[in-house]
Amino acid sequence: MKKKKEISNSRAFIYLFFKYYKQDFKKNWWVIPNFVFWALMLFLAPLLTNQINLALSLTDAQKAASTGFWLVRFWGLETTQLIIISVALLFFNLFNSFLFNWWSNTFAKQIETHLRNEVLEKLIRQDISYYSDKKIGELLTNVISDAQVVGNQAVDIPMNVASAFFQSIIGLSLTFILEWRIALVGCVIFVLILIAFFGCYIALVKKWEKVRLTLEKTNGNVIDRVISIRLIKSTGTEDYETQYFKDKHVDYYDQGRPIGKWLSLFSVIVFAGDFLLLFTAPVFAAVFFAGDSDTTRMQAFFQIFPAFVMAQGMLTGPIITLFVISGGAAMAGVSSSRILKTLNAESILDFHYHEGKEIKDLKGDIVFKNVKFRYPEKPENLILPNFNFTLQYGKSYAFVGETGSGKSTIAKLLLRFYDPSEGQILINNKDDLKDLNLSHYLNHVGYVEQEPQILFGTVLENIKYGKFDATDDDAIEACKKAELHALVMSWPEGYQTVLGERGFMLSGGQKQRLVIARMILKNPELLILDEATSALDNIVEKEIQNKLNQLMKGRTSVTIAHKLSTIKNVDHIIVLGANGAGIVQEGTFNELTKKEGHFKNLYEAGKIDK
Ligand SMILES: Nc1ncnc2c1ncn2[C@@H]1O[C@H](COP(=O)(O)OP(=O)(O)OP(=O)(O)O)[C@@H](O)[C@H]1O
Incomplete structure (x- = not known):
């Protein structure tokens, strides 16, 4: 730096x-x-x-x-x-x-x-x-x-x-x-x-x-x-x-x-x-x-x-x-x-908060073009070697692979936490992500991670976070779709209930529902799910996964997964190899389970939870 x-x-x-x-x-x-x-x-x-x-x-x-x-x-x-x-x-x-x-x-x-x-x-x-x-x-x-x-x-x-x-x-x-x-x-x-x-x-x-x-x-x-x-x-x-x-x-x-x-x-x-x-x-x-x-x-x-x-x-x-x-x-x-x-202290990235190209939508393909990546904190480790891949608009993708193979790194690159060390990520198949106004770009992106991020504030404030101009009615509607409404209404203060720091008063599943409601309201064109259900028990996980499956419809989605249930229905699975090997296999779930190779090995060795 x-x-x-x-x-x-x-x-x-x-x-x-x-x-x-x-x-x-x-x-x-x-x-x-x-x-x-x-x-x-x-x-x-x-x-x-x-x-x-x-x-x-x-x-x-x-x-x-x-x-x-x-x-x-x-x-x-x-x-x-x-x-x-x-x-x-x-x-x-x-x-x-x-x-x-x-x-x-x-x-x-x-x-x-x-x-x-x-x-x-x-x-x-x-x-x-x-x-x-x-x-x-x-x-x-x-x-x-x-x-x-x-x-x-x-x-x-x-x-x-x-x-x-x-x-x-x-x-x-x-x-x-x-x-x-x-x-x-x-x-x-x-x-x-x-x-x-x-x-x-x-x-x-x-x-x-x-x-x-x-x-x-x-x-x-x-x-x-x-x-x-x-x-x-x-x-x-x-x-x-x-x-x-x-x-x-x-x-x-x-x-x-x-x-x-x-x-x-x-x-x-x-x-x-x-x-x-x-x-x-x-x-x-x-x-x-x-x-x-x-x-x-x-x-x-x-x-x-x-x-x-x-x-x-x-x-x-x-x-x-x-x-x-x-x-x-x-x-x-x-x-x-x-x-x-x-x-x-100068930032290593230029986020173009006050300038940079503003995109109207994210309804085009997202192209990883000759992307190589090393973390600036540890440049000696190559995480992604010459990564080429296209995420087509409206389709669902899942990244699987051993631990440390770089699945979450893909999410971080799409969120522009980091820039590729080499190569480009093209948004709508033309604009380099580096040149976009980041705030505008992120308006079109939704991110759900393992530990849901809840802010100190009311339920409504939490749901509207990132979509500040939404009406209360829209936020409540989103909660109904996320099946959170009944719970919120059971609290004396309803939607004005102040959620404790880091959402202490909510269970893991409830927090994830709140994040889903936030996503429903935001309605992003690109949805990134980074092990969104991996902290939940089986029953809750199923319910949340159903909600996420509904949410994924009609938009591009990228799922980073360890669990079979989360990747079974996606359009395309990309398998990453360990130690910076990059993409080692790809295809649909049915194709990959039938083929000898990395995915089948992982699946049979139980490294993908069934
Ligand atoms: N901020 C960082 N600085 C340096 N190295 C990092 C950083 N974050 C992750 N790494 C390394 O990059 C590699 C890929 O990490 P990543 O989180 O993408 O793996 P993953 O496939 O998602 O793993 P898991 O399945 O365990 O979540 C790992 O070896 C990790 O140690």
Whole structure:
């Protein structure tokens, strides 16, 4: 499978953030001025505090003698005016932050929803071989938890990083404005804390990423096991599974344990830094001004002290913020790169969903022309060697042969789960199946397999699946023909009964009847029956086979069979040989049972159930 070049976790996150931000720029642009106003308030708050503090504490003589625009001139304003402005700005800022939080929560949900839809669309449009080496549990974790993580962090991380950046710049500038000598000492301490912080962060982020990956692998394993609950229940392996879960979590615990040590070191750095900065101001004020004969400079410093501490607080705040978001950042990186990997995985088939030839009907012959086939997952095994065969419209065909001879592969090729490795499948004797709009083509094809596919939804929804424009009456009529009506009507909710996941509340025969009703309603021109009755007991099998025989009338049908009852009445039987031998015999049932050869051997050896 072709894959685009992988990008690093952090770049994957940045890419996704900008993609969604740009996508809805018209709705999101106002956040920038909103943010600028918030930064401005950061700058103004300590200065206003300082102005009010000085206005209240200085004598008139001191005020008259004061110098420095930032410090003592009150910007030409009275104390009351300063207080009114401060309160007004505070309320405006509260409103601003309300808007911002509202936006950030909405934007996070928007990104999460977009991502979920995009990933889900990608998953259902992938070709079937994409799933051959993947666990459904892991894929679901990808859709559900990764989208949520990226959605939340896409707002939290950029905003916190930007605010941490602005806070540090503003905090530093303010401390320099207020008292540059002490600010210089604070600045050195701040840089040292940052270096220690990033050293720790780099070590931690790698560990976090590993834990996240292990968690997802564990989740995938666990979910896949729980999905197989019927197997567990029918084999009584609860103890074995409990131990299996415990074993799987050992790795997760081992990987997660050292993180606690690093997190503790992290918090020590942050709080030690905070403490150090706090003590720096009075201690260095004492060092710088203690020798002064008059105490004016010391007094002046303690007058601006509240504002200075406020400004200095802006330096430790960002480190704490970065500390808080660092776990989320590591998770978001892993989640983003996994989402991008899913979104960038290219399908090996082009399904022509939006273009490709649309066929009006499938009333012509289907021709396998020089078809050779190997599974892309295992190209060393040749399954079909130079296969030439024509399915004439309206006739019934059965493919028989030993296990692994490639019978189901024929069905998969007709459904275009795969393309032939060489050669062509011509639809209506002219159009290469590869060039058709697959969705349109499949409207003319019906597929019934051994394990009937029932979706979570009402009976009506299940019957109309694939023929969404059918009326309720038509669907009910189809149910009557499939002899399912009486059963459905015996349920209190009738056709509105919600069928449990994978049709848990229906028996095998009932599920197959429901699929038959679906086929009757869809009325496809090509019907593919892949061991449709092989999971049923003899009595039910007979009833279902009768229904299928009726269904096969008037359309082309391809039956993949192990049972004699399913192939006895078909127009033509094709016998496939083992180990990629291809067609080894063909003819009607009567012809083949009389002739010496592969079919007779299979029949007599009991490999075709009677
Ligand atoms: N997705 C796949 N990737 C690789 N090999 C596959 C895949 N699916 C099937 N095969 C192999 O292709 C061969 C043909 O498989 P196929 O299912 O068509 O056989 P079959 O005749 O229908 O067998 P059975 O009667 O047991 O259902 C088998 O050897 C099988 O192991």
